[in-house]
Amino acid sequence: MSRLASTINDIANKAGASVTSVSRVLNNKAGKYRISKETAKRILKAAAELDYKPNELARGLRLKKTHTIGLVIPDISNPFFAYVTRNIQRVAHELGYSLVVCDTDENLPLELEHINLLMSKGVDGLVIMPVGQDARHLKRLVKESVPLVLVDRCFDELDTSSVVVDNYAGAFTGIEHLLECGHRRIAIIQGLANTYSNTGRVQGYTDALKKFGIRPDPELIFGGSFREETGYNETKRILSMSERPTAIFATSDLITLGALQAINEMGLDVPNDISVLAFDDTDFAPFLKCPLTVIAQPKESMGEIAVKLLVDQIKGRGKQQTQKIILKPNLVKRNSVKRLVQKEVAVAHA
Amino acid sequence: MSRLASTINDIANKAGASVTSVSRVLNNKAGKYRISKETAKRILKAAAELDYKPNELARGLRLKKTHTIGLVIPDISNPFFAYVTRNIQRVAHELGYSLVVCDTDENLPLELEHINLLMSKGVDGLVIMPVGQDARHLKRLVKESVPLVLVDRCFDELDTSSVVVDNYAGAFTGIEHLLECGHRRIAIIQGLANTYSNTGRVQGYTDALKKFGIRPDPELIFGGSFREETGYNETKRILSMSERPTAIFATSDLITLGALQAINEMGLDVPNDISVLAFDDTDFAPFLKCPLTVIAQPKESMGEIAVKLLVDQIKGRGKQQTQKIILKPNLVKRNSVKRLVQKEVAVAHA
DNA sequence: ATATTTTGCGCAAAGGTTTGCGCAGGGCAC
């Protein structure tokens, strides 16, 4: 905001009109308020000459609308979130909204801080990918009827619009595939406990095992954060188990990255020494030493849907009821899962 | 902004004081304006009870400071930019600033639009990774002394703080390595023409060739955007040349991704059929079928330095002069460059 | 000619905050 920026007042002076009329002309209310063509033209001309740009701060204050939406995200360094962010920004801009981005680093207090700040700055609505272990602060937003859509992780007890992925189905299908390939000892490296996405993935894992008559072994459940170091450390532990699992289910792309690193360091080979199934896809996945078999999320559409839902809420459309959109993930088979048995045999086991 | 949000006025009422005093107490000016401990305590109590949060819009309007900085970025989907963004957001928040993120999609008019919008919204300063073919709009910002720092790409004719990478040195060293390994026919897939980063990289490429007594062949210069499809299409062209080059220099990670895809589709092998040298590193690079030899940018520090420089400008510190920070990239040798000759022989050639 | 409507425009308030300036009242010295 340069100190020389021209205001509606300058225009009024220059055009010999009142600020009132200027405002009306500039907001296309000339008709409604019967401003003469004559005056309107003078005003428009003056505005152009002064290179007038409305002060959105003052505007927001008056209108209680800032055309800004807040995005609260757990970790932009995670390629999955980065992707979603990109689409959110694009669609938001197309719909006339700016995006202020806050990274919570998977930290609940920080999430609260960011949300408060965003509200203070007068955002028109929020897209939140919550850390997810607590929903009280979100409940408050709902009560104050702040336009809000949850992405990637949601709360069943919370009546909000949300767009999530069917983590359960994704994990289930993936593990099923592993089982069909003859794997029986499958380790899982989970993400942050008690979050929507983690719970679904772990549940899918255990239920798929059960379907094949295998009792899930708590010893095979590792991890506790979606981060790379978790993948690295836990994989090292897994690989040094006396009775080593034949497959690892890595529940995020960052975990996968860490796992790959550990496997590499230990001089092992995917899939011959260990099979890997990953949640989330990466652009580079097909070109890895061993192209990864993954459960891919529809990350393209998630952001887009979320913003549209949010803007509908902001505009008061679709206010009637909240929508929970559940997207289907997609198992893409590449080479990181080794087939230990013929398919027929595996089916017989079931 | 819930419609029930309490204001400084509510506090004044509740505490039986004037808004003036409330403002002063809340802004730690109680001492300066000699407010009694008594009154101050009443005010603080009322504020807490009302769960008061300042309206940053009103604040920004009055103070001409929003504690918000704008980030203008060409393409968040590019992992390099995503990384930098993340660090910018983190450091900005640590310094008390919010970040509004705008993606220009490498599109100059869109860049201008975003910048104008950001200014309208009253950002305190801008971090821009410019599209870079035109600097007139940036020149205007400089003239209006808007706090500004350019990242990744800068303009020699523009007196702004900036943090860039030594693209020339990076490319030069990389190509030198290729040459030392015995490569003589080296194709380059360049990024967006007439941008700072591209120019440096291409220049480094040609100069390194010349140093080895090789006349750069215009036929071997491909590309024209940093995007994935460029990498894909151009690689296909390169690989079907009658006199096929022995190496490809891909000037961005996205180009590299496309190149890998093309190579893969054509059933070729890196580095036996074709060597690849990439600008930018990717987390997954070490784990690729053929671990990539890359020129890695110090993406960790770039964002951090940029924000610190910007905040210094905003706060009026270091106003005295602009700083151009040039970071050194780093050649990391992995396996994607095939050694065609013994080192001694290569040196003899030089 | 007066009465009524229409046309064109602007006053002033509102939105929430910060801050220069000055006001009231108590205490003190003369």
Place this chain on the structure above:
DNA sequence: GTGCCCTGCGCAAACCTTTGCGCAAAATAT
């Protein structure tokens, strides 16, 4: 009893915009 200082606090303007309401003049009707 008059003059002065100090303490504690509030008035009102400023930041820039939008909008309900009303006012004056011109156009039309009677």
